[in-house]
Amino acid sequence: MQISKLIVSSVLSVTLFAQVSWGQIASTELVLGSPSAVSSEAKVSQFVAREDVAKAFEEMGVDPKTVELKLASLSDDEINSIASNIDTLPAGGDGGSIIGAIVFIFIVLLITDILGLTKVFNFTRSVR
């Protein structure tokens, strides 16, 4: 919790600083029609969203340094798109499907054991 707050504030201060050094230049975003957080309310909700994502990343086993890297490369829109539903989003990662398949077969056999159609495991008691 503490760490994620630190990370977010450091990332945020970098972005704010970058904006200041740009002076009064009208940004490209205004022309592309996707203005970033300009009002102070929007900035606060952006801050909160970043903090939520940082926390979720930590809970998913990412070390604090990597959380910082990940957050820095995500745009505001991307942060908003995952902040509220990160737990249910798909995460592609299936290089070795064998374990998954074994688990799957295990469950199927368990069900058929319980139904009394098979007797693969010693610990099951059929409903028959």
Next chain:
Amino acid sequence: MATRDYLFFLCATAALFILSGCVAKDPLPQGKVYPSTSINVPFISPRQDLCGSTSIQMVAQYWQANRNYSPKLSLQELDQRTLLPLKGGTLQVELVSTARANGLIAYPLEPNFDALLSELSAHHPVIVLINRSYSWYPMWHYIPVNGYDTTRKEFLTHFSDQPNEPIGIKTFAELWKRSEYWGVVLLPPGEIPASATSKKFLRSVYELEKVGMVEEAIRSYQSALMRWPEDSDIHFILGNSYSRVDRLSEAEESYRRFLLRNPNHPLALNNLALLLSKTGRKTEGLALLDNAVSKDPEVQKMLRETREEILKK
């Protein structure tokens, strides 16, 4: 009795799944002919939970071999940035942001076969997200799609441990549908997706610029200008990027080209006025600001502040 019901239920469900697989129609758009393609994307063996990282690496190596592009991240860095250990995989936004950190433009593919086949025809490999299993037992997986065989109706993919594994179009359609046809085209600076629209492409490039790769972004904006010469906004965007890296005479030229078509555009007048005052032409800059009018209070404020800043100097 109850057992028989269960059994019936199981069989019925199985039959439903099998049948729904059989009745899949040809998903390709009617009346269009796509040539067979096979893109020579280097193959990397799969590793547990790291298909996101591996997919980026394979596509990056392809571009490294074929264009003036060098990856910014090592395979270890890609792994570290893409992996969510307890989720055992990579989120879609992470795949996109990591590819960007690696110096590639990540263009979100339109979710349909027409866009996919157009990119393959242009020799752009596409990374797609698929679900290898059903939604009640999802097995999400990223794969690079490297080609299409028209006669056999098969996609060529680095699916698993075999390079260029063919997947029949109907199976591919079933697996891809489950991610709502999600895909991304990763391109080196200067290259434009075959299926791109101007604004969506410029936005993807701007994302690259925002993470600090301004020179790379400039190369892509320049290509965009060749592809969509009628889109004058690109001049404004280029003006801003040139200013950011202190290529001031090019920035000035870009703003002036934009103003030729949009003479009273307050944002461009504002930026050019600042640039002129920065290069010792204060009076000319202030004169430009006189022409800048806007009803938007935010813009009015910006113009006022610019005038004050120029006068202070």
